[in-house]
Amino acid sequence: MALKIVYPICCGIDVHKTFVVACIASTIKGVTTYKRHRFSTYTKGLNQLSQCLYENNCSDVCMEFIKYWMPIFNILEDSCNITLAHPKYVKAIRGKKTDKKDAKWIADLFKHDLVAGSFMPPPCIRQLRELMRYRFKLTNFMSSEKNRLQNCLTVSNIQLGNVVSDTFGISSINIIEKLLENPLDTSFDLQHLIHGSMKKKLPELELANDGFITPEQAEKLRVFKQHS
Structure with missing residues (x-):
């Protein structure tokens, strides 16, 4: 047949x-x-x-x-x-x-x-898929880089993550930027760097900030800041 x-x-x-x-x-x-x-x-x-x-x-x-x-x-x-x-x-x-x-x-x-x-699927759905896949990729990349930054802080015994809920909040970023100005000096005044309810945690932040950042870890933090 x-x-x-x-x-x-x-x-x-x-x-x-x-x-x-x-x-x-x-x-x-x-x-x-x-x-x-x-x-x-x-x-x-x-x-x-x-x-x-x-x-x-x-x-x-x-x-x-x-x-x-x-x-x-x-x-x-x-x-x-x-x-x-x-x-x-x-x-x-x-x-x-x-x-x-x-x-x-x-x-x-x-x-x-x-x-x-x-x-x-039709073109509009394919385009949406491409955008969502790219967004997912960028999100994963950013999460990975944030983990790298957090690891740099942990290695340097800067324990901000133990005190604040968001290591990448305004107050935390202000502290990190101050640290990068002179990585060998962690005894600076935190009062003017923190905002709002964070002021209640000032004593804990001072303890958490008492670490030592090596030049290598400081350079990693700078690279993250430049690309974030």
Whole structure:
């Protein structure tokens, strides 16, 4: 029993870092013909790919979901229905492997609708995802750097974290900045550096501030301050 042709005109794209190989499969009365083209992954080349698909009346495209997919997807998204397939589902048959065979194999699988596509959200959701991932990355980076600063204070036996609820509050930062002016002198007056309810903790802060900051730890604190 012959498999049903779901996409009479479709394209399989074998994706690489610097080029793509597109194989357009056109099926008429059960007979499939193939047109293969190679394009660069520069914007000019991808626009040529889009034009080639348009000229061949091909709007259904299948390609592997590998790390180089995004620029191709961005160019073709508005003019084509794109199916992104996990590489393991479009693995070429055993034998001599070539880019042309890979593209043809993808097209053959796709024309029979034998490829399970990955979910791809609309552009606005993808942009939001990118922003949230970047924000998450920056948040983790900042948390890591704050931990480094706290470690510098702990090593120097500056125990501000034992007295204040937020080591990065206004009063604590004022004390740290004062410490960095002269790391060898921790006996300065704290009265004018602290604010509000912190004044009630002045005796504890004076005890917590009685440490010794080495030049190495002081330099680490300065680097954090410069980039925070």
